[in-house]
Amino acid sequence: MAKAKETVLEINLNTLEHNYNYLRSKLMPNTMFMAVVKAFAYGSDAAKVAMKLQSLGADYFAVAYVNEGVALRKAGITKPILVLHPLSVNFNTLLKYCLEPSIYSLNLLNQFVIFAKKKGTQDYPVHLKFNTGLNRLGFKMEDTDTIIEKIKGNNHVKVASIFSHLAASEDTNEVKFTESQIATYEKISAKLIEKLGYYPLRHLLNTSGILNYITSQYDMVRSGIGLYGFGNDPTYDKELKPIATLKTIISQIHNLEPNESLGYNRAFISDTYRTTATLPLGHADGIGRQYGNGNTVVLVNGQKATIVGNVCMDMIMIDVTGIACKEGDEVIIFGPELSASEFAGTANTISYELLTGVSQRVKRLIV
Numbered sequence: 001m002a003k004a005k006e007t008v009l010e011i012n013l014n015t016l017e018h019n020y021n022y023l024r025s026k027l028m029p030n031t032m033f034m035a036v037v038k039a040f041a042y043g044s045d046a047a048k049v050a051m052k053l054q055s056l057g058a059d060y061f062a063v064a065y066v067n068e069g070v071a072l073r074k075a076g077i078t079k080p081i082l083v084l085h086p087l088s089v090n091f092n093t094l095l096k097y098c099l100e101p102s103i104y105s106l107n108l109l110n111q112f113v114i115f116a117k118k119k120g121t122q123d124y125p126v127h128l129k130f131n132t133g134l135n136r137l138g139f140k141m142e143d144t145d146t147i148i149e150k151i152k153g154n155n156h157v158k159v160a161s162i163f164s165h166l167a168a169s170e171d172t173n174e175v176k177f178t179e180s181q182i183a184t185y186e187k188i189s190a191k192l193i194e195k196l197g198y199y200p201l202r203h204l205l206n207t208s209g210i211l212n213y214i215t216s217q218y219d220m221v222r223s224g225i226g227l228y229g230f231g232n233d234p235t236y237d238k239e240l241k242p243i244a245t246l247k248t249i250i251s252q253i254h255n256l257e258p259n260e261s262l263g264y265n266r267a268f269i270s271d272t273y274r275t276t277a278t279l280p281l282g283h284a285d286g287i288g289r290q291y292g293n294g295n296t297v298v299l300v301n302g303q304k305a306t307i308v309g310n311v312c313m314d315m316i317m318i319d320v321t322g323i324a325c326k327e328g329d330e331v332i333i334f335g336p337e338l339s340a341s342e343f344a345g346t347a348n349t350i351s352y353e354l355l356t357g358v359s360q361r362v363k364r365l366i367v
């Protein structure tokens with residue numbers, strides 16, 4: 001791999017393939033794979049990642065919002081795309097780009113049915129999302145009769161799938177709760193299928209669901225974080241590999257005398273002679289202030305260097321005392337060598353937030 005000359009997020013598509021194959025290997029041969037590529041494919045590059053996954057045989061894609069689905073269509077994605085959180089103001093665009101809405105409330109169902117009728121659609125695929133305990137988005141079990149009334153015999157829409165989302169699939173202390181979600185989902189989907197008179201797809205599992213509750217894979221699974229290399233568990237983190245490496249270089253080196261201060265608000269005071277390096281990325285690139293002031297380390301020529309002082313908008317400073325390095329040397333912020341999950345953990349957050357927070361100012365480089 002070429003050494004960095006600026007701040008870049010390298011995306012390794014071979015590693016993506018490895019993760020995809022690993023997750024696929026957990027499934028029955030006929031189970032469909034929905035690749036979740038919302039939020040720029042978890043901060044990487046949605047177009048490149050989705051095109052690679054499409055070529056590997058991913059059956060379905062999921063995004064959060066309509067504009068993300070439009071970007072995938074423009075990039076050449078021809079497989080079906082589920083929009084997890086469509087808003088009615090975007091229905092026209094959704095239809096124009098053949099995106100499939102998740103319908104999660106009676107209000108949204110009403111609006112979509114009226115819209116579909118006005119547009120004269122035929123069997124437009126919609127996905128019914130049920131709340132089985134997350135209490136975020138989704139119909140309640142009691143809504144099934146009203147849903148059936150609205151859509152039975154209506155040829156403008158057709159239920160493509162019935163799904164729900166697990167609240168704590170990664171948490172081994174919450175097995176009971178997860179099992180109750182699975183049981184509720186079973187009940188709801190059985191009732192709906194009976195009343196509809198046909199078989200929409202069923203899907204429930206996210207990445208940790210695949211890893212921990214594989215017997216509930218139904219017709220399809222929805223995986224995001226696993227594709228990007230994280231299993232929310234040390235055991236699975238060994239099998240999956242991070243696809244993204246955030247790299248930068250040393251812009252300048254400073255030698256501090258004892259009692260000199262560094263950075264805004266003089267947050268760092270050198271106890272002794274210290275050498276610091278300034279790096280060209282800051283909170284505007286996704287390295288939040290919480291990572292500063294000694295909380296987090298990066299890698300300089302294979303050695304750990306602590307982020308010191310306050311994180312600035314466009315820069316961070318690291319302590320390289322005793323580390324052989326010079327201006328222009330490469331620095332790894334996170335990647336396979338330095339887990340984004342551990343990096344995030346130093347600031348009490350999770351890999352999902354760190355990855356999706358790498359701002360669009362950072363150049364993406366496909367390798």
Ligand SMILES: *Cc1c(COP(=O)(O)O)cnc(C)c1O
Binds near residue numbers: 036038205208
């Ligand atoms: C984001 C999301 C997923 C993917 O979850 P991972 O933990 O990243 O695998 C699956 N389903 C829904 C409804 C989501 O919102």
